[in-house]
Amino acid sequence: MEVEKVLPWEKVGNEKTVATSRHTSLTIQDFRNPFTGIVEDFHRYVQPDWSMILAITSDGRVISCRQYYQGVDLILQTIPGGNASFENEDPCDVAKRELAEETGYEAQEMIFLGIMPLSTRNSTTIASLFLALGCEEMIDAPLDECEFIETVYESLEGWILKSLTEIRDAPAREATYLALPWLRDRFGIDVHAILDLAFRKRMAKETAITSRSQ
Amino acid sequence: MEVEKVLPWEKVGNEKTVATSRHTSLTIQDFRNPFTGIVEDFHRYVQPDWSMILAITSDGRVISCRQYYQGVDLILQTIPGGNASFENEDPCDVAKRELAEETGYEAQEMIFLGIMPLSTRNSTTIASLFLALGCEEMIDAPLDECEFIETVYESLEGWILKSLTEIRDAPAREATYLALPWLRDRFGIDVHAILDLAFRKRMAKETAITSRSQ
Numbered sequence: 001m002e003v004e005k006v007l008p009w010e011k012v013g014n015e016k017t018v019a020t021s022r023h024t025s026l027t028i029q030d031f032r033n034p035f036t037g038i039v040e041d042f043h044r045y046v047q048p049d050w051s052m053i054l055a056i057t058s059d060g061r062v063i064s065c066r067q068y069y070q071g072v073d074l075i076l077q078t079i080p081g082g083n084a085s086f087e088n089e090d091p092c093d094v095a096k097r098e099l100a101e102e103t104g105y106e107a108q109e110m111i112f113l114g115i116m117p118l119s120t121r122n123s124t125t126i127a128s129l130f131l132a133l134g135c136e137e138m139i140d141a142p143l144d145e146c147e148f149i150e151t152v153y154e155s156l157e158g159w160i161l162k163s164l165t166e167i168r169d170a171p172a173r174e175a176t177y178l179a180l181p182w183l184r185d186r187f188g189i190d191v192h193a194i195l196d197l198a199f200r201k202r203m204a205k206e207t208a209i210t211s212r213s214q
Numbered sequence: 215m216e217v218e219k220v221l222p223w224e225k226v227g228n229e230k231t232v233a234t235s236r237h238t239s240l241t242i243q244d245f246r247n248p249f250t251g252i253v254e255d256f257h258r259y260v261q262p263d264w265s266m267i268l269a270i271t272s273d274g275r276v277i278s279c280r281q282y283y284q285g286v287d288l289i290l291q292t293i294p295g296g297n298a299s300f301e302n303e304d305p306c307d308v309a310k311r312e313l314a315e316e317t318g319y320e321a322q323e324m325i326f327l328g329i330m331p332l333s334t335r336n337s338t339t340i341a342s343l344f345l346a347l348g349c350e351e352m353i354d355a356p357l358d359e360c361e362f363i364e365t366v367y368e369s370l371e372g373w374i375l376k377s378l379t380e381i382r383d384a385p386a387r388e389a390t391y392l393a394l395p396w397l398r399d400r401f402g403i404d405v406h407a408i409l410d411l412a413f414r415k416r417m418a419k420e421t422a423i424t425s426r427s428q
Contacts (some may be wrong), residue, residue, distance in 0.1 A: 002357070006280045006289055006364040019233035019240050024257040024336065026233050026240040031284055035362050042284040043238040045259045047336065066220045069334035070245055070256040075220055076334055114423030116384045119332060120283035120290055122238065122261065126426060143216070148249050150220040164392065170330050170384055177391040178423070181378065181413035184406065191405050192398065199395035209328030209392070212340060 007034040015044070023048050023083070045123040051095035052081030054113075054175040055105060055132040060187065062159040063103050063135060064172075066150040074214060077152060077162070078169035081127075091128035099132060102149055104141030108134030113178040116171055129175040131182055156187060157194055164198035166208040221248040229258070237262050237297065259337040265309035266295030268327075268389040269319060269346040274401065276373040277317050277349060278386075280364040288428060291366060291376070292383035295341075305342035313346060316363055318355030322348030327392040330385055343389040345396055370401060371408060378412035380422040 012030040019026045025046040032039050055063040066077050082098035084091070092110055099105055111131040118125040154162065160183070163176040183189045201207055226244040233240045239260040246253050269277040280291050296312035298305070306324055313319055325345040332339040368376065374397070377390040397403045415421055 003362050003364055006282055006362060008287075008289055009282050009284065011287070018235060021232060021240075021242070021257050024240070024259075026235075026238070026259075028235070029284065033362075043235050044285055045238075045240075045336075068220055068223050069331075070223065070243065071258055071333050071335045071337045072331045072340070073222075073225070073338075074334070075222055078334070112424055114421075115382060115426060117283075117286045117382065119285050120288070120292070120383050121285045122259075123285045124287075126286070148217050148220060148247075150217055164395065168329060168331065169334050170388060173388055173391060174384060177387060178378065181409045181416060184409045185413050191409065195395045195398045195405065199399050202395060207328075210326055212329060 003035065009034060012039050018043070043122065045118065045125065047118070047123075047125050048083040049091065049126050049128070050081060050083045051091045051098060051128045051130060052079055052171040052175055053095045053099050053130045053132050054079050054172075054179050055099055055103065055107065055135045056156065057105070057153070058108070058134045058136050060156055061153040062156060063105060064152045064154055064159065065102060066152055067148065072212075074168070076169050077167060078172040079175060081171065092130065095128070095130045095132070099135070100138060100142055101144035102147060103151060104138055104143055105132075105135040106138050107132035108136070111179075111182060113175055116174050127171050129171060129178060131175070131179045133186070156183065156189060160189065160191070160194050161197055161201075164194070165201045165206065168209055217249065223248055226253050232257070257336065259332065259339065261332070261337075261339050262297040263305065263340050263342070264295060264297045265305045265312060265342045265344060266293055266385040266389055267309045267313050267344045267346050268293055268386075268393050269313055269317065269321065269349045270370065271319070271367070272322070272348045272350050274370055275367040276370060277319060278366045278368055278373065279316060280366055281362065286426075288382070290383050291381060292386040293389060295385065306344065309342070309344045309346070313349070314352060314356055315358035316361060317365060318352055318357055319346075319349040320352050321346035322350070325393075325396060327389055330388050341385050343385060343392060345389070345393045347400070370397065370403060374403065374405070374408050375411055375415075378408070379415045379420065382423055
């Protein structure tokens, strides 16, 4: 139904937890539809907020990671990131810790790119996306021994092209997109040339982003 | 732990449903870690796959929607989209139906942009992103009377700029990013000029994407 002006819905009562396990919950919250007055229940996934980092070394390479992901049952190339350790942990602190634990690097400059809701309809969880510039290897890196990560360095142009043709992880693509204004300002990246290359790869079907399998 | 080459994990046993309600489930699946041999359980959100559409009218305007989203408790501007009605429904059919139901438009050309996993670690659910070109109003549009949507038309350049500064819905941003190679090819969009404008808006803090509230 087309409406003149969309209205917020009112929360009715408290959020109820249907099931919870480790850091993951399924909850129910009632909302009143302002157009009909009817109360409807909505299910929401709740997990810790997290941060993801497009990290660029001081010599201009993107630090990417290959990992196995249980949700989609695929090995994917993505960017470093991870969950907050406690509620309301500063997203930038999460980003710095995860960058250190997953890659052993620290940044000279952290730029907050924006937020990315896990699912606007079905989750209260939010990712924060960062651009980390001037990354250098730490002397005593607090590497996390419980994660199994293959580090892959990419040229900046090569990574942007991959994000348009091969990368199937949403936050990695979004961080790259939202970072483009800075990448153009700082590194003078020729985005038009990369878009033209991506178009040719897409026309030639040299792409992974349209596939659900390896 | 840095590994030479990342390996897929083996699924052990079947997926078990912890809780389910309407179209939403929380499940558990065991996986064997190939590096340690230890079996670990992972929780996954399961909901219907869905499609989202960056739709452009035959006179070059983007058809966007404003709606209230219960997950993040915000009114957001995004693009048309919705869930598959049954398992393995063709994602392009879903896209065409949702475009018709939410906006009353049909496209002359549908381009599959790529997939977007809801959460690579925590969900089996996948969105399919489409670019719909040459959209025209249908004579007998099958509008869905159960959704409350405000339609907003944007210029193509204006929408791309918004996607970098104001749009907080991930699939809407991703569809816009993945469509850029086509938008440049078909409409000759000057992406560099938009990135420079976005950079100035970000520097001037004229942006919504860094905020969790209205």
